[in-house]
Amino acid sequence: xxxxxxxxxxxxxxTVTTVGGxxxxxxxxxxxxxxxxxxxxxNAEAANSWKVLTQQDSSAILPILSAMKGSSPLAxxxxxxxxxxxxxxxxxxxxxxxxxxxxxxxxxxKNDPRARKLAFDLLTKISPDTARxxxxxxxDDPSTALRREAVAxxxxxxxxxxxxxxxxxxxxxxxxALDAARDVDQIKKIAGLLRNKLKQPVNLPEHFGxxxxxxxxxxxxNTDHRGFAMVYPPENRIDLDASYPGKNGTVxxxxxxxxxxxxMVDFNRPFDPLKGVTGYAYTxxxxxxxxxxxxxxxxxxxxxxxxxxxFVFGRDEYHRGARIDQYQLPVHLxxxxxxxxxxxxxxxxxxxxxxxxxxxxxxCDSTGTAILSTDRKPxxxxxxxxxxxxRNR
Numbered sequence: 001x002x003x004x005x006x007x008x009x010x011x012x013x014x015t016v017t018t019v020g021g022x023x024x025x026x027x028x029x030x031x032x033x034x035x036x037x038x039x040x041x042x043n044a045e046a047a048n049s050w051k052v053l054t055q056q057d058s059s060a061i062l063p064i065l066s067a068m069k070g071s072s073p074l075a076x077x078x079x080x081x082x083x084x085x086x087x088x089x090x091x092x093x094x095x096x097x098x099x100x101x102x103x104x105x106x107x108x109x110k111n112d113p114r115a116r117k118l119a120f121d122l123l124t125k126i127s128p129d130t131a132r133x134x135x136x137x138x139x140d141d142p143s144t145a146l147r148r149e150a151v152a153x154x155x156x157x158x159x160x161x162x163x164x165x166x167x168x169x170x171x172x173x174x175x176x177a178l179d180a181a182r183d184v185d186q187i188k189k190i191a192g193l194l195r196n197k198l199k200q201p202v203n204l205p206e207h208f209g210x211x212x213x214x215x216x217x218x219x220x221x222n223t224d225h226r227g228f229a230m231v232y233p234p235e236n237r238i239d240l241d242a243s244y245p246g247k248n249g250t251v252x253x254x255x256x257x258x259x260x261x262x263x264m265v266d267f268n269r270p271f272d273p274l275k276g277v278t279g280y281a282y283t284x285x286x287x288x289x290x291x292x293x294x295x296x297x298x299x300x301x302x303x304x305x306x307x308x309x310x311f312v313f314g315r316d317e318y319h320r321g322a323r324i325d326q327y328q329l330p331v332h333l334x335x336x337x338x339x340x341x342x343x344x345x346x347x348x349x350x351x352x353x354x355x356x357x358x359x360x361x362x363x364c365d366s367t368g369t370a371i372l373s374t375d376r377k378p379x380x381x382x383x384x385x386x387x388x389x390x391r392n393r
Contacts, residue, residue, distance in 0.1 A: 026060055029053050030067045033078045046078050051257050053082040058090045062101050064141045068115035080118055087122055099126050104147055113143035120146060129378050151181045155190060160200045162197055171198050178207065182368040207377045209370025210263025211283055212380055215240055216256045218267055218279030221247040222345045227278035228302050228316045228343040234280040234341060247277055257380040262324060263360040267344060273355055276348040285363060286322050287333040293371055297327040299359040302345035308338055316346045319354050325368070
């Protein structure tokens with residue numbers, strides 16, 4: 001029979017091997033995960049470090065949550081999973097959980113938004129009453145996920161007030177909910193209640209910050225998808241009085257405005273439906289100050305965007321569906337006039353779902369809060385903009 005200390009040593013060696021170094025330093029394991037890269041780079045090391053983290057006790061929860069700030073989405077997934085495993089193991093063992101520390105982490109708005117939402121979920125499991133008590137104060141939270149919880153409460157309150165025939169109270173509550181809402185489904189729900197139940201107007205284009213007035217020019221050629229790479233004159237210089245050779249003759253800039261509630265700019269409205277073509281849309285945005293911002297685009301065609309003459313981004317693909325905020329592009333607005341140019345390419349397919357030649361663009365901050373131009377014009381009415389308004393898809 002082997003001596004007892006030999007058996008213990010053997011078991012310990014197996015355990016250390018299994019978890020990839022249980023005695024490894026917590027901060028070192030976190031650092032390894034934060035360094036994980038795309039296309040599998042560092043995945044093996046991250047998996048090993050994840051095992052180290054999941055063997056920790058509840059004292060590791062806060063350091064791991066804190067590490068999510070500044071981490072890549074992939075690293076955040078590793079860290080989030082580690083927190084969830086540690087938490088569940090401690091809960092199953094009826095071990096003490098850091099309730100106060102998790103609450104304080106949640107309340108510190110400078111912490112990472114995803115980490116704070118995870119802290120909220122943990123707090124909900126530890127102390128549901130405490131978590132619920134914090135929700136009303138999240139109505140203006142920089143985390144859209146936490147803000148959503150508060151907006152949901154306001155929607156429920158407004159619905160209850162309507163059921164009790166408190167129309168004035170319901171209107172105030174739902175307007176507050178709309179002002180705070182950032183998720184499209186909640187915004188649509190609130191707008192429906194205000195309009196249909198309370199007969200109150202709602203300016204969705206302004207709420208989202210969609211750009212409604214443009215100068216457009218088309219069609220240039222996009223046969224065989226060549227237009228995406230082709231540099232047509234608007235890319236070199238914006239001259240709104242100029243005319244150029246187009247695909248079917250001379251083309252020039254024309255005014256365009258949309259009354260679509262979701263800011264859809266439809267090139268098929270002023271032009272006959274065309275295929276194998278390229279168009280441009282130009283507008284100016286007056287910013288109150290120098291500031292970071294996001295251009296958020298929805299589009300199912302090929303596109304490129306320039307801000308103040310500098311290329312921002314583009315996608316040479318077609319008909320994969322479109323939605324609000326499909327593409328979120330971080331930019332920096334200059335104080336005063338900013339120019340925005342969009343190139344929109346339509347391919348040569350002729351199936352029904354390829355007809356749309358359109359985009360929607362809004363300006364907002366990183367939470368989705370609209371940034372409005374200092375000289376924003378009134379939202380156009382359908383009567384002022386012509387024959388039809390495309391629904392957001």
